[in-house]
Structure formats: C-alpha cells, structure tokens
C-alpha cells in the first residue's frame with residue numbers, strides 16, 4: 001500500500017485508498033477538466049471536495065500541495081519511477097494523465 005503520509009494534505013483529507021490517484025476538487029470549470037480526464041482514461045481515483053467558499057485551499061496543508069491555493073490538484077501514488085507525485089494546474093494534470101495512459105495525445109505533435 002502506498003504511503004502518502006509525507007503529504008500534509010492527507011492529514012486533513014485522509015486517503016481512503018492511498019493506492020489510487022487522489023483528486024482535490026470542486027466542480028468548477030478548471031476542476032472538471034481533471035475529473036473528466038480521470039473518468040475518460042479509466043484511471044482509479046478518489047475525490048475530495050475542497051470548499052473554496054470556506055477558503056480551504058488556503059490552509060497550510062493545502063498550500064503544501066499547491067502553493068497557488070487553487071483546485072484542482074492531484075497526488076498520484078504511482079508517479080514516475082513508482083514514486084508519489086503531486087501536481088497542480090489543470091493543464092499540467094491533463095497532460096500528465098494523457099502521457100501516463102497513452103491516451104488523447106497525437107502520435108504526431
């Protein structure tokens with residue numbers, strides 16, 4: 001089982017299944033891009049609702065994951081080299097998941 005205890009955000013939103021991608025989200029235009037990509041690629045994930053109306057992205061634990069204080073953000077317990085990877089910015093998340101799964105990218109740039 002993956003150990004995500006080095007990520008302070010898991011102290012507030014404990015991983016129910018640390019072996020799958022952790023998505024920190026709220027259904028906003030930027031966030032749904034990440035949710036849709038996870039659904040379409042078929043990757044296993046679990047989502048945590050981050051209430052931006054309550055400034056939950058500005059807690060120290062959330063800022064340790066994304067210093068910009070924005071959703072979406074993810075932790076992939078099975079990142080490059082099998083090590084956990086934290087990632088934010090919806091565009092970066094889309095590209096990472098596309099490359100991880102080999103889906104939705106042209107073979108000819």
Ligand SMILES: N[C@@H](CCC(=O)N[C@@H](CS)C(=O)NCC(=O)O)C(=O)O
Pocket residue numbers: 028029030031052055057069070071072088089090091
């Ligand atoms: N460029 C960022 C923008 C993310 C963004 O603006 N997220 C908004 C919700 S759509 C947010 O977290 N706002 C909370 C805040 O600023 O307090 C991305 O694409 O991920």
